[in-house]
Amino acid sequence: MDLLKRIFTNKYLYIFTGGLIAFAAVAALLLNFVIMPNYTNYNEGVTVPDITKISLLEAEQLLEEYGLRHEVLDRRANAAYPANYIIDQSPSPRQLVKPNRKVYLTVNTEVRPTAVVPDLVDLSLRNARIQIENYGFTMGTTSYESSRFRNTIMRQSLTPGDTVNRGAVINLVVSDGLGDRIVTVPEITGLSLSQAQQNIRQAGLRVGEIRFESSREEPNTVLSVSPEAQELTEGETLTLVVAERFDAREEAETGAVDTDTTIQAPPDTTRIDDNE
Incomplete structure (x- = not known):
């Protein structure tokens, strides 16, 4: 206990500890504000120029002036550009990058790959x-x-x-993962088209062709469905026949039409003499 007491009450221990902490703090500051900025060229950057829609030769010269490198990453055929013109670039224009950064180019080729x-x-x-x-x-x-x-x-x-x-x-x-089980075909005749489609999908079937026929039923009412089966394989398609507005057509008027079918006797033309 006396030894520990002497150690912790020794002023040199606190001087050494304080010096060590101060050294670590100074080293951290130097590393953060001096060494690393110089190593990574902090506060130095180059704005990437827009080199699309110009020739590869012009792009190479412009990138060299900006202190950037380049690499042709891909060649594609695009009718909107002449041959050997830049279609795309990465990094994109106006981005801030470090000096000597490589810019990847996509170049238009005259021969379609x-x-x-x-x-x-x-x-x-x-x-x-x-x-x-x-x-x-x-x-x-x-x-x-x-x-x-x-x-x-x-x-x-x-x-x-x-x-x-x-x-x-x-x-x-x-x-779609269907087709491995048998499902019951829902009764949809007389339903509206939207309700019928919903019932078909819920049963695991598909709505195929929809045909419209003139009918006196309410428009968009399902008149019939095919195939007419009570059970089908899951995922099969149903064809629907749906009512559309009934257009009554009046026949052309060609004169009065007598619809009375009663047979009438011809008028009596015999003259009755009053003297008889």
């Missing part, structure tokens, strides 16, 4: 999107059909293995 169409069938929709982007194609429309494996690619618009222009659109047909 091609790519091989990837095989997307049986891939998940997420993976198919990634493959389309990686191969340089454009994601098109996505439609759904009934199949057991949800969000799995069933068909694609471009044939796998074909060589086509990069940027071409690929449309996909995707499984």
